[in-house]
Amino acid sequence: MAKEKGKGPRHVAIIMDGNGRWATQRGRPRLFGHHAGARRVREVVRACPDLGVDYITIFAFSTENWKRTQVEVAGLMSLFRRYITKEAKALHDEDVRVRFIGDRVRLDNKLVDLMDELELMTSECKKVNLTIALNYGGRDEVARATKRLAQDVANGSLKPADVNEETLPKYLDTYVLPDPDLVIRTSGEARISNFLLWQSAYAEYEFIDTLWPDFTAEELARLVRSYGTRDRRFGAVKA
Ligand code: FPP
Numbered sequence: 001m002a003k004e005k006g007k008g009p010r011h012v013a014i015i016m017d018g019n020g021r022w023a024t025q026r027g028r029p030r031l032f033g034h035h036a037g038a039r040r041v042r043e044v045v046r047a048c049p050d051l052g053v054d055y056i057t058i059f060a061f062s063t064e065n066w067k068r069t070q071v072e073v074a075g076l077m078s079l080f081r082r083y084i085t086k087e088a089k090a091l092h093d094e095d096v097r098v099r100f101i102g103d104r105v106r107l108d109n110k111l112v113d114l115m116d117e118l119e120l121m122t123s124e125c126k127k128v129n130l131t132i133a134l135n136y137g138g139r140d141e142v143a144r145a146t147k148r149l150a151q152d153v154a155n156g157s158l159k160p161a162d163v164n165e166e167t168l169p170k171y172l173d174t175y176v177l178p179d180p181d182l183v184i185r186t187s188g189e190a191r192i193s194n195f196l197l198w199q200s201a202y203a204e205y206e207f208i209d210t211l212w213p214d215f216t217a218e219e220l221a222r223l224v225r226s227y228g229t230r231d232r233r234f235g236a237v238k239a
Contacts, residue, residue, distance in 0.1 A: 008224050009181035011055035013203070014044070015195055018187030018211030031075040036213035038083050045096060047217035048128045051224045055129045055177055059195050063103070063137030077111060080134065084114040088121060095127035101173035102136030103144060131177060138197030145171035174199055182227050184220075186212045202234050 016037055023033030048056050100115045149171045152158035183203045190207040206223050
């Protein structure tokens with residue numbers, strides 16, 4: 001259950017946008033911006049425990065991002081492999097439990113092996129939960145979930161009458177996570193781009209101008225404080 005007014009968000013989800021523009025502003029290739037963006041992830045994850053944030057979910061690569069140039073896609077995939085290899089020990093030592101959401105079928109085997117290893121290696125970690133959305137799309141996730149749900153109906157383990165708002169999310173990639181309380185998008189774009197569509201039904205949103213490579217732990221702290229002033233009613237009327 002999400003937290004009430006006056007409390008900080010338990011789950012923060014971030015659409016890390018603006019890496020390309022950040023690099024272009026500096027006359028550098030887009031991948032330079034993605035590398036700078038990757039360095040921000042560590043700072044932001046580290047800040048979570050002191051801010052009372054138990055879950056942080058970041059959008060690293062969408063099902064639509066395959067439409068980018070082959071150079072950018074290959075560069076991002078190589079960055080993800082490097083990030084996991086380089087950061088695994090620090091994440092484990094800092095007690096960060098890492099999970100991945102998204103469809104792994106289209107990802108290369110080496111990357112999937114690294115993802116599986118990192119999930120296993122951090123499976124006992126408890127301080128903060130980092131979820132990385134990689135080849136993730138909200139519609140794709142709902143479609144994959146529905147396929148599995150339909151298989152369970154077909155094999156008799158789920159009755160059509162039992163399909164409801166409680167059973168369907170059990171088939172989503174996020175089945176072990178609480179819904180996000182606060183969704184942040186950087187870089188001044190005010191759209192959600194297929195991120196956590198089902199899960200964000202009652203999330204609060206922050207669209208901020210900062211480009212992701214400039215986003216800091218201080219800015220996260222400011223947004224967490226601002227969330228505490230919001231009045232979440234979940235469709236109800238105040239008594
Ligand atoms: C959007 O900015 C960003 C991405 C598609 C990639 C996000 C990836 C990272 C921040 C890399 C690090 C992540 C991990 C987990 C290591 P954009 O390229 O669309 O920026 P633009 O809108 O300015 O072009």
